[in-house]
Amino acid sequence: MKKYKKLPKLIVILGPTASGKTELAIQLAKKFSGEIISADSRQIYKGMNIGASKPSKDKGKGYKVEGVPHYLFDVVKPNQSFTVAEYKNLALKAIKNILKKGGVPILVGGTGLYIQAVVDNLKIPKIRPDQKLRKKLEAQIKKSGLEKIYQKLIALDPEAAKFIDPKNPRRIIRALEVILKTKKPFSSQRQKGRLLFDVLEIGLSKPKKNLEKRIEKRLMEQFNQGLVEEAEYLFKKYKKSPVLLSVIGYKEIAEYFQGKTTLQETFDLINKNTQKYAKRQMTWFKKDKKINWIKSRKQAEKMVQKFL
Template sequence: MEESKKEKLVVLIGPTAVGKTKLSIELAKKLNAEIISGDSMQIYKGMDIGTAKITRDEMEGIPHHLIDIKEPNESFSVVEFQEVVRKLITEIHKRGKLPMIVGGTGLYIQSVIYDYQFTNEASDSDYRKLLEQQVAERGIETLFQELKEIDPNSAERIHPNNVRRVIRALEIFKTTGKTMTEYMEGQKHELLYDLVLIGLTMDRELLYDRINKRVDLMVETGLLDEVSAFYSRGLRNCQSIQAIGYKELYSYLDGKLSLDEAINDLKQNTRRYAKRQLTWFRNKMDVKWFDMSMENEFDEKFNEIYKYIAGKLEI
C-alpha cells in the first residue's frame, strides 16, 4: 500500500497515571479527532473507578469508542480488539475525522497498527481435541500451568479460565515450536497506517508518587463499593476481575488481607504494571517520547506534541 493511500492514525501511549487523558482531549479538540480507547479493561461496564475511566464531563464532547461495550462476565480478546478497531478507524475517516487510539495495553495497540495475522494456519485439530478432552476430564489448571512454563508472557495475558485461548496458545507451540508471543513477533512488522506514535513518560519517582496518590483517591471516591458490587454478584472467575484494583480488593473481601494490606498491594502492583508498560513500549514499538515530568509546563508540552503530530501528518 502506498504511503499516501494509508489512513492517518495517531496513537498516544504511556504508563498508567502519566496524564494521557488530559492531553488526549486537548489534542482531539485541535486535531478534530475521535478517540478509541486502547485499554483492555475500560471496555467493561461498571468498572469505572478502578480503571480510571474517563467521565462524560472529562470527554468535553469528544466522541470516545470502546468504553463500556462489555459486561464484566464477558471475555475480550486481542483478535476482537484488532477487528473492531480497524473498522472504527475507517468509519472515523469516513466522517472526516482523525482517529486517535489512547491507552496503555501494548499488545492490543500493536495488533492494530502492524500487519498481524491471527489465522488458523498453525493448527492441529487432533491435538486440540486431545486438550479439550483433558480439560473436560481434569479441568484447565494443568494446561494453564503448562502454558505458564512454556510461554509466561501469554499466561500473563490470558485468563486461566479462558479455555479456548489457553488451548490455542499450546496448539501454536505444538505446531510451530514457537510460543504464541514468538509466533506473533515473527510476523512481518509492516505498518498499516500513516502513523504518528507518541508516548508520554515521566520521572520514575514522580510517576510512582502519582500512582500512589491516584490509588488513595480511588479509595476515597468509592473503589471498595465498586468492587463489592461485583463481589456480591458472584463475579469471580472472569477476565475483568483479574484487573489491578479488583483482584487485590477481592483478597480483602475474601478475608485474606486487611484493607490496608490490599491497598498497599494495589499500589505496588500498579507501579509494577507501569514499569512493565514502559518496558514493553520501549522494546516493541518505535515511539517518539515526550517527558511530562514538569507538570506546570503542560501548555508548552502540548504545543510541542501538537506541532510534531501536525508536521508528521502534514495537516
C-alpha cells in the same frame, strides 16, 4: 510509474498507567478534530469504571468526554471472554468510522498488544475460546500458582513467553489455548500484515518518582470515589469472574472481602502491583523504536501539527 495510495493517518498516544495519556489525548483531539479509541484491556469491560480509570462521560447518547467522542468503552461484561482479534476488528471499525467523517483517529492506551495489533496489522489466530480448556487451566493456576502455568508456556513456546506478561493469567491462558488447539507455537501465528495506516506514535514519559506519586495519588482518588463499593457490586453480579480476579485493583479487593487483608494492606498491595505493572508497560514500549517520547503537551502539539 506505479502510483502509490497514501495511507490514512493514525495518531497513537501511549505510555504507562497514570502518565496522563487521557488528558493529553483529549487536548489534542479538541485542537485537531480528533476522536479517541481506547487501547486499554480493562476499559472494554462494563461496570469497571473507577478501577479502569474511565474518564467521566458527558450527558447524552454515546461516550463523549468534554465533547470528544470515545470508542471501545463498555464493550463486554466482565464474565465474557474478549480476545485481541476481537479488539483489533472493533478498533479498525472505529478508525474507519472516524476517517469517513473527516476526523483524526487517536488510539490511546497502555495495552501494548492492543496497540501493536492495530499499528502492525497483526494476523491473529481466529481460535474461538474453549471454556472447558480455560476452566481446566484456571484450576491449575489456583492449585499450583501462575508461575507453574507460565513455565508451561516457556516450555511450549519460549518466543511467546518473551512478549506475554508473566503476571497476566488471561494472556497466558489464551496463548496456551491457541497452542493446544492448533498444535503450533502461538508466536508463529502472530505475523505482521500490510500496514494500514501512516502512524505517529507519541509516548508520554514521566520521571520514575513522579510516576510513583501519580499512581499513589490516583489510587487514593479511586478509593475516595468508591472503588471498594464498585468491586463489591461487580463481584456480587459476576461472582468469581476470571477477569475480575486477574485485574489489578479488583483482585486485591477480592482478598480483602475474604478477610485476608485489611483495607490499608489492600491499598498498599494495589499500589505496589500498579507500580510493577507500569514498569512492565515501559519494558514493552521501550522495544518499539518508532515511539517519539515527549515530556510536554507543547511537544506533542508540534509533532501532530507537522504530521497532519
